Amino acid sequence: MEVGVAPAVDVGSMAAPLAVSARNVSMVYRLKGYGNGYGVPALDDLSLDLRPGELVSIVGPSGCGKSTFLRLVADLLRPTAGTIQVSGMTPTEARRRRTYSFVFQNPVLFPWLTLAQNVEFALEITGATSRQRQAIARERIDLVGLRGFEAALPRQLSGGMRQRAAIARALTLNPSLLLMDEPFGALDEITRERMNLELLRILSETRAAVLFVTHSIDEAVILSDRIVVLSPRPGKPIATIPIELPKPREKATRYLPEFVEATIRARRALHEGEV
Amino acid sequence: MASSSMLAGADVGPRPLDDTVPPIIRAGTVIRRLVPPLLIVVAVLGAWEAAGRWGGLADYILPAPSRITAAFAANTALFARHVPVTALEASLGFVFGNSVALVLAIAFVHSATAERGIYPMAVAMRSVPFVALAPILVIWLGNGLAPKVVIAALVSFFPTLVNSVRGLRAVDPEAFELMRTLSATPWQVLWKLRWPSAMPFLFSALKISAAGTVLGAVVAEWIGSDLGIGYVVLMSTYEFRIPLLWASIAVTSVMAMTLFGLVILAERMWSYDVSSDTGG
Numbered sequence: 001m002e003v004g005v006a007p008a009v010d011v012g013s014m015a016a017p018l019a020v021s022a023r024n025v026s027m028v029y030r031l032k033g034y035g036n037g038y039g040v041p042a043l044d045d046l047s048l049d050l051r052p053g054e055l056v057s058i059v060g061p062s063g064c065g066k067s068t069f070l071r072l073v074a075d076l077l078r079p080t081a082g083t084i085q086v087s088g089m090t091p092t093e094a095r096r097r098r099t100y101s102f103v104f105q106n107p108v109l110f111p112w113l114t115l116a117q118n119v120e121f122a123l124e125i126t127g128a129t130s131r132q133r134q135a136i137a138r139e140r141i142d143l144v145g146l147r148g149f150e151a152a153l154p155r156q157l158s159g160g161m162r163q164r165a166a167i168a169r170a171l172t173l174n175p176s177l178l179l180m181d182e183p184f185g186a187l188d189e190i191t192r193e194r195m196n197l198e199l200l201r202i203l204s205e206t207r208a209a210v211l212f213v214t215h216s217i218d219e220a221v222i223l224s225d226r227i228v229v230l231s232p233r234p235g236k237p238i239a240t241i242p243i244e245l246p247k248p249r250e251k252a253t254r255y256l257p258e259f260v261e262a263t264i265r266a267r268r269a270l271h272e273g274e275v
Numbered sequence: 276m277a278s279s280s281m282l283a284g285a286d287v288g289p290r291p292l293d294d295t296v297p298p299i300i301r302a303g304t305v306i307r308r309l310v311p312p313l314l315i316v317v318a319v320l321g322a323w324e325a326a327g328r329w330g331g332l333a334d335y336i337l338p339a340p341s342r343i344t345a346a347f348a349a350n351t352a353l354f355a356r357h358v359p360v361t362a363l364e365a366s367l368g369f370v371f372g373n374s375v376a377l378v379l380a381i382a383f384v385h386s387a388t389a390e391r392g393i394y395p396m397a398v399a400m401r402s403v404p405f406v407a408l409a410p411i412l413v414i415w416l417g418n419g420l421a422p423k424v425v426i427a428a429l430v431s432f433f434p435t436l437v438n439s440v441r442g443l444r445a446v447d448p449e450a451f452e453l454m455r456t457l458s459a460t461p462w463q464v465l466w467k468l469r470w471p472s473a474m475p476f477l478f479s480a481l482k483i484s485a486a487g488t489v490l491g492a493v494v495a496e497w498i499g500s501d502l503g504i505g506y507v508v509l510m511s512t513y514e515f516r517i518p519l520l521w522a523s524i525a526v527t528s529v530m531a532m533t534l535f536g537l538v539i540l541a542e543r544m545w546s547y548d549v550s551s552d553t554g555g
Contacts, residue, residue, distance in 0.1 A: 076452050095458055102456040104449040112471045125457040125467070 017088030019177045019209035020050035020073055025082035026234075027068050041234035042068045045082070048228060048237070052176065055203070055210040057220035059266060060230030061274070066213045069235070070179045073211065074102050087176055098126060100177035101170035101208075105185050107162040109154040116141065116150035119168045126173065133172075140168040143202055160191045167199070171206060178203075178210045184219065193254075196222050200249055217270070221262045222249055229266060231273040239269035338518040343525060346518035353507065354526060360503040362530060364420060364492040368427020369534065373435045373484065375428070377477075380439035384469065385461070390440075401433045405491060409498040423495040423503070430491035431484030435477070442476025443469045478542040485534040493527055504530070 025046045028039040042065035050056050058066045071077040073084055075091035086094035094100060101122070109118045119141055120133040128136070141147055144164040154162055163183055170178060184192040196219055203210065214220050220227045221243055229239040243262050245253055253259055320340050326332040327339025334342065347354070379397070383390035405426050412422035446468055454464050496505025504527050511519040 071452075074452075074456055076455055095456060098458065100456070102453065104453065106447065106449050108447060108449045108453050110450075110468075110471065112474070121467075122457055125454070125459045125463055 016052050018049050018085070019052050019054070019087060020048065020211060021085040022046060022048045022069075022073070023083050025069070025072060025079045025084060027065060027072060027077065028080045043072075043079075044234040044236040046230075046235065046237055047082075050177075050209050050211055052209050053207055054225050055212060055223055056226045056228060057212045057214055057224040058228050058230060059214060059217060059220045059270065060235055061232045061270070062215065063233045064230040065233065065235035066230055067181050070102070070181050070211060070213055074100060074179050076102075094177075098173050099175060100179055101173055101175040103163075103166055103170050103178060103180040103183045105182045107154070107166035109162055109165055111154055113154075114150065115146060115152050115154070115157065115165050118154065118165055119172060122169050123172050136172050137168070140171045141165075143171065143205055144168040145198070158191075159187050160195055163187065163195065164198070167202060171202070171208075174206075175208055178208045180210060180212045182214055183212075185214070185216075192216070192219065193222075193251075197250065199223065204248065217263050217266045218254070220266065221245070221259060222253060227262075227266055229269040229273065238273045239266075241265050241269065335515070335517045338521055342518045343521045346516070347522040347525070350519060350522065354504075354523075357503050357507050358526060358530070361489070361492050361496065361505065361527075364423040364495070364503065365427050365489045365530065365534065367420075367424045368429075368492060369431050369484065369488045371424065372428030372431035372488065373481065376432045376435035376480075377439055380436055380443055380473075381465065383440050384443040385465075394440075397433065397436055400429070405429050406494055409495050412495070413499045418499050422498070423492050423500070426495035427488045427491040430487040431481075434483040434487070435480040438476040438480035439473055442473025445476065446472045474545060478538065478545075481538045481541075482535060485538050486531040489527060489531040489534060 025043060026041070027043040028041045030039045042063075046065075046069060048056070048069075058069060060066050068077065072079050073086060073091060075095040084091050087099050089097070089099065109115075110121065113121065116134075116137055119137040123133040123136060138150075141150060144167055146161060146164055146168065149157065149161065154165070157165065166183070184195050187195060200223065210223075212220070212223055222245075224243050227239075227241040227243060228237050229241065230236065231238045241262060245256065245258055245262070323337070324339045324341060327334075327337065327342065332339070338346075379389075379393060383394060408429070409422065409426055412425055416422045416425065450468055450472075451464070454468055459467070492503070493505040493508065496503040497509055500506050504523055507523040508520060508527075511517070511523060
């Protein structure tokens with residue numbers, strides 16, 4: 001299963017629509033109090049296809065609109081120009097059908113809920129019965145390696161554990177798409193490297209496609225099937241780098257010359273974009 | 276003094292602590308926390324008592340604690356008649372004032388128009404001296420329970436309104452985004468996100484208004500009433516029964532502290548972080 005770029009999809013995969021299909025997407029943030037002609041351009045003419053089961057990272061300097069793009073896909077924002085389809089639907093439809101789950105930079109765990117209750121939260125909102133919630137949450141908590149911490153409050157957990165819990169919550173809805181906005185950005189590098197491999201292990205159990213935003217090149221290379229490099233504001237795709245590292249990826253993958261080469265390619269693209 | 280130092284000694288002594296008896300350990304922690312404030316209270320009362328007995332401090336300036344206690348003991352029937360009245364006014368005022376404040380806060384958070392329209396008026400009301408308002412309310416509402424409840428409610432209204440509005444807004448923006456990605460209903464956003472986020476703010480507001488609401492009821496009773504602690508305060512002043520006056524002041528404080536204590540109790544019952552906050 002780990003051999004190909006994209007894991008096998010359900011029957012009828014031939015007809016399966018792209019997880020995300022963005023065409024010439026631009027985004028200009030309007031400034032309040034100014035006329036229509038004014039605004040801050042955040043994204044400029046981004047087109048991107050994400051196949052089912054694929055993991056694509058978007059890398060770029062701060063303010064290049066990479067988080068904006070995730071929010072456009074998630075229907076948290078509307079693009080100024082261009083079209084986006086999520087599993088063949090409009091972003092709004094996809095959101096209503098809970099096609100995707102969003103993992104934020106902060107884990108967004110509620111301090112008044114235990115870890116288990118936090119993981120159940122998404123299911124609670126969608127109206128699952130308490131028995132369903134508990135069964136699914138237990139399974140996802142196992143999957144992310146947090147068994148035994150169900151009763152802990154978020155403040156009693158480490159940063160890495162909190163983000164694991166957030167991922168568990170995201171997976172309770174069986175999304176076909178995960179939108180991850182620098183989920184490990186607040187972690188120290190050692191924890192982050194471990195979480196990268198953990199994420200790959202977790203994803204191998206699901207079939208979700210992933211759109212992963214980061215400003216860590218190492219992280220993008222170890223995780224991705226493909227990296228899209230954006231220019232500084234307004235973000236414009238300046239390079240697409242396929243990552244053909246063997247799977248499953250492990251600690252030693254980072255020592256491979258191919259890994260180093262890929263980071264150099266991505267870094268060079270970033271530097272050229274800055275000129 | 277002797278007994279408290281003995282307790283403190285037992286607490287810090289070299290007795291090995293046994294895991295199987297946590298209640299005793301917890302009792303020890305409670306004692307350690309209670310001893311310093313108790314010592315100070317005892318010291319202050321002792322000095323006060325000494326000043327009254329041997330220092331020549333006149334009764335009408337500051338009666339000794341024993342005289343105040345005696346005045347209270349001699350008038351228990353009086354207090355039994357008047358305390359429930361004030362307690363009722365204060366509790367009703369507390370409930371009404373805070374309920375209206377909460378409903379308005381929820382409205383403000385959902386409607387900018389409501390907020391723009393009503394908030395300035397609420398703020399303006401804050402600057403109306405409620406002592407001056409009391410006679411007007413008596414004219415409007417008569418001499419009974421109603422004007423006192425209204426004053427008590429007004430006093431508790433404002434802190435709760437301001438804090439609840441802040442609390443209902445004190446939500447991580449990403450939490451709102453999470454709710455939107457889950458297509459949560461506005462009702463779910465309110466009850467599962469905004470409301471619990473506002474709880475710490477709400478409780479600090481309730482603590483402020485707990486004391487204020489009793490005070491409001493007592494002051495309202497001064498204006499026109501022959502019932503309630505406020506009446507006892509006035510009556511004992513006119514009749515120059517100074518120890519009784521002080522006793523009624525003490526009773527008022529105890530009432531305010533009781534309401535305050537109930538709020539803290541409610542906070543403890545709700546709160547998720549009390550146990551981890553008391554470390555060290």
